[in-house]
Amino acid sequence: MMMGFLFWVLAILAIFHFLRRLIQSAKRDRALEVNGSSALNILKERYDRGEISGEEFQKIRKDL
Secondary structure, three states: OHHHHHHHHHHHHHHHHHHHHHHHHHHHHHHHHHOOOOHHHHHHHHHHOOOOOHHHHHHHHHHO
16 A cells, blocks of 8 residues: 555656656757757857858758
8 A cells, every 4th residue: 555655656756857857948948049049050150250161060050
């Protein structure tokens, strides 16, 4: 009886933990996009400033 109760408590805690991590991840991703700091935007900025060549830009863009 006690093992069944313990199982359900742990299962519920695991679900809450998973949902909390999922929500935090979504908020972090949204904050990055709002601030314009997505990986593709950073890559475009580096290309615009001349830090990387066109070939490097295309190669890195494919990796993203």
